[in-house]
Amino acid sequence: xxxxxxxxxxxxxRLRDAFRRADLPAAxxxxxxxxxxLPAATRVPTDHRGHIRLSRSSALGTLLAAAAVIATVAVGxxxxxxxxxxxxxxxxxxxxxxxxxxxxxxGPTLSxxxxxxASDGSSISGDGPxxxxxxxxxxxxxxxxxxxxxxxxxxxxxVVAANDSTQNDAKPxxxxxxxxxxxxxxxxxxxxxxxxxLDYLLSVPGGLLLVGESILMDPLCAGGATGCNPVSATLxxxxxxxxxxxxxxxxxxxxxxxxxxxxxxxxxxxxxAFGLHQPVEQSSPDQSVVFHSVDGTGxxxxxxxxxxxxxxxxxxxxxxxxxxxxxxxxxxxxxATGGQTAEGAAWYxxxxxxxxxxxxxxxxxxxxxxxxxxxAGMVAVATDNAVWVSADGRAWQTDETSPFISxxxxxxxxGNEILVISGGSVAxxxxxxTWHRGESIPPMPxxxxxxxxxxxxxxxxxxxxxxxxxxxxxxxxxxxx
Amino acid sequence: xxxxxxxxxxxxxxxxxxxxxxxNQRETDEQxxxxxxGGLDRAFRLAxxxxxxxxxxxxxxxxxxxxxxxxxxxxxxxxxxxAWFDRIVVNACRDRIRRNRRVRFVSLGPDDDRPLAxxxxxxxxxxxxxxxxxxxxxxxxxxxxxxxxxxxPLGEVALRLGWPVGTVKTRLHRALEAMxxxxxxxxxxxxxxx
Numbered sequence: 173x174x175x176x177x178x179x180x181x182x183x184x185x186r187l188r189d190a191f192r193r194a195d196l197p198a199a200x201x202x203x204x205x206x207x208x209x210l211p212a213a214t215r216v217p218t219d220h221r222g223h224i225r226l227s228r229s230s231a232l233g234t235l236l237a238a239a240a241v242i243a244t245v246a247v248g249x250x251x252x253x254x255x256x257x258x259x260x261x262x263x264x265x266x267x268x269x270x271x272x273x274x275x276x277x278x279g280p281t282l283s284x285x286x287x288x289x290a291s292d293g294s295s296i297s298g299d300g301p302x303x304x305x306x307x308x309x310x311x312x313x314x315x316x317x318x319x320x321x322x323x324x325x326x327x328x329x330x331v332v333a334a335n336d337s338t339q340n341d342a343k344p345x346x347x348x349x350x351x352x353x354x355x356x357x358x359x360x361x362x363x364x365x366x367x368x369x370l371d372y373l374l375s376v377p378g379g380l381l382l383v384g385e386s387i388l389m390d391p392l393c394a395g396g397a398t399g400c401n402p403v404s405a406t407l408x409x410x411x412x413x414x415x416x417x418x419x420x421x422x423x424x425x426x427x428x429x430x431x432x433x434x435x436x437x438x439x440x441x442x443x444x445a446f447g448l449h450q451p452v453e454q455s456s457p458d459q460s461v462v463f464h465s466v467d468g469t470g471x472x473x474x475x476x477x478x479x480x481x482x483x484x485x486x487x488x489x490x491x492x493x494x495x496x497x498x499x500x501x502x503x504x505x506x507x508a509t510g511g512q513t514a515e516g517a518a519w520y521x522x523x524x525x526x527x528x529x530x531x532x533x534x535x536x537x538x539x540x541x542x543x544x545x546x547x548a549g550m551v552a553v554a555t556d557n558a559v560w561v562s563a564d565g566r567a568w569q570t571d572e573t574s575p576f577i578s579x580x581x582x583x584x585x586x587g588n589e590i591l592v593i594s595g596g597s598v599a600x601x602x603x604x605x606t607w608h609r610g611e612s613i614p615p616m617p618x619x620x621x622x623x624x625x626x627x628x629x630x631x632x633x634x635x636x637x638x639x640x641x642x643x644x645x646x647x648x649x650x651x652x653x
Numbered sequence: 654x655x656x657x658x659x660x661x662x663x664x665x666x667x668x669x670x671x672x673x674x675x676x677n678q679r680e681t682d683e684q685x686x687x688x689x690x691g692g693l694d695r696a697f698r699l700a701x702x703x704x705x706x707x708x709x710x711x712x713x714x715x716x717x718x719x720x721x722x723x724x725x726x727x728x729x730x731x732x733x734x735x736a737w738f739d740r741i742v743v744n745a746c747r748d749r750i751r752r753n754r755r756v757r758f759v760s761l762g763p764d765d766d767r768p769l770a771x772x773x774x775x776x777x778x779x780x781x782x783x784x785x786x787x788x789x790x791x792x793x794x795x796x797x798x799x800x801x802x803x804x805x806p807l808g809e810v811a812l813r814l815g816w817p818v819g820t821v822k823t824r825l826h827r828a829l830e831a832m833x834x835x836x837x838x839x840x841x842x843x844x845x846x847x
Contacts, residue, residue: 180829183836184801186782191702191802194783197772199697203711204690207718319818335819342819369819385823404823503748538720539748541815558724626817638817640808 293605294561294571300600300608303593303635303648305616306353310334310644313345313357320645322373323629323636324380324414330631331358331414332645333373333382342369342387348414352634352647364419368407372626374438374468379412381443381468383436392452403430403450410469420469427463427471435500439493439545439587442466444474444524446488446500460488464524474525486517487539490552494545495587497522499530499565501552503539516540516554520565531567533560544585549603551590553583561604571605582637586630593628593637616646685725688734689718695735696742701773702798703746705787710773713749717742739803740813743795750791785832793828796821 310318314336322333330352334345344365346358372383385404406428409417431447443465451459462474476488488502497520504517516539518530538554545565552560552568560568581594592599596615601607616637628637633653637646696717701710720741777783786794792814799810807825811818 179833180826183782183785183829183833187797187801188804190780190782194776194780194802196698196701196776197707199693199714200711203697203715204693206715207690207693207722317818321817321819337819337822342822369823371817371819539744541744640812 294607295605296599296607296609298609300598300610301651301653302610302613303598303650304613305637305646305648307639308353308355308645308647310345310347313347313355314343317643318345319643320636320638321370322382322626323631324373324375325631325634326375326380326412326414329414330634330636330647331373331380332636333370335369337369344368344370344382344384346382346414346417349647352636352649358415360417364409364417369404371433372436374436374443376410376438376443376468378467379410380414381438382409382411382417383433383445384408385432403432406431406433406447408468424469424471427473431461435489435491437491437493437498438468439498440495441493441497441522442524443468444491444493444498444500444521445471446491460486462488462527472525474521474527476519476527488519489539489541490543492543492545492550492585493587494550494565495547496564498524499543499545499550499552499562500527501540501543501560516552516558516560518543518552518560518562518565518568528566530562530565533568533570535570542583544583544590544604545587546585546590546602546604547588549601549605551583551601551604559604563603582627584628584630584635589630591628591630591635593635610651616640682722682725685734686722689721689738692735692738693718696738699739699742699798699803700746702777702786702802703743703791703794704749705773705777707771707773709749713742713745717745720745736809736812739799740815743799743813747791747795750794781836785835788831788835789828793824793831796824797828800825 318336320334324331331348336343336345344360347355349355367388368384370384374381384407408420411417431449433445433447436445445463449459449461462476463471464474465471486504488500491500500519519527521527540552543552549563559571561571562568590601598612599607599609635648697714700713811821
């Protein structure tokens, strides 16, 4: 490598010092005044160049619409219904709404719980299974900061992938357990894991797939080549037992040359990876790329037509496997405003190879960040926590009164159930509309904003979550399973 | 009435309960409005350092405040407000930068219509170390500002960006490398021009 650690450390110190000395301005008084008088603001706002500031006006419109929805819901709705009467409330509307509980076996015995049902058909009841967490410190499996990046299950054995890392170095850590309590380190000292960092762990036909990257300097940029865009090479490993791992060959990884994978998902229709191809020259723009694989070993480029069909550009943020294929969410820059505004967007694919733009909710403005799919529907979360729901990924609607939004928490799914872990509670859903809340025991504080994915994984009767401080695992037992 | 109809039959809450729910909602809205107001300076500075341009920072802070107010009812734990609001601000910044980057080939008017006395531009341009953040992409810039200016540990940065901490570490490392490379280029340029 061409760089030296002391050089970077020196840069860090100078940055900290510069930021500490910085005399930064306070927010302009007009900004405070404008916000304080917001309800009365009816003028069309403009930016500093006099352009119409569409994002502000649309946000205000959404705010007012949300207030109207809240008022509608508050007047029209909540209902109390004993759980023993008829089970979870069914929702009305166009969504496929299951009438069974998310668990095939009943959750813990609870006193009659309120079922809160909103005007848009979403509902939440208090009859979901609770999760009891056991904390597993990760420090003993490494010498630096050990943080989990993925979890899987094979043959009844739980497998967790992690990194033992400092800022400038990383070593893969893999641990497994039969009971979730006693964990054993899987050897990762071999050449197959040299100079690697792990990013994802996925279930694939016949085993598990690890996805990571090299920590070595991009050879094309070695020697400090001016203007060179350093890229970490993508690496993958397959295992049929979780203990022995076979790296994919250079030929198998050839499609990922100079590609950074930023979202990947596996399901019944195979795997899909979204990435950015980064040219050698820094001055050349990155290009989004999509790949599909049946089993994680042979990858082919997928067709994502909107990539070139949107003149103002688009960004896919997250891909999720669903029972019927895949959904991807992100945003599209609006051509009519020269790309100065963006609107949330979603795409779907049945085979992972051919993608189609989905119908977005009317008036949607914020980009979508995260998605999760259950057996009967799916949810997506926007940058401002707005929630979209869809039965099949082809058409989406906003769910402004969705009861699962709670400000902080993690979103995950296993293709059957959607789970939100949020402080003292968990919420389960098959379709993103009908939710069943249970307890999180003990409460897990300090979670990020709802929607943060790749932090928790449903593995049958066990849920594994990375701790908020990344220093331990929480292994959760789902009640009644 | 069959069983299905029974499930869908509206059961009204007593007026007293509805008032309590509305009261709680209003209280939360007001609490978040107070917190947003108190957090405007931090939000503006955070946006300014990421964007490097005060008018953009003002726009983004305004948009982020609107988003926060709109989502007030989604904030259950007020103790988590700072991280929650930071996240909204950072996402708004990333959106802004990406949009600007995307439309750079579209005529937006000359850059020289920007005022010279922009406080963030001045700060960044007049400090050898801070100037280097101009070479970073939006995500890298956000990581650097959150880690070194907001003094947040990497786990906290990860929460605000919605990434695994490993990704944050990778991005931070790449950012430092890019800044180092940029500095080398500048130093070599200065040497060559002597």
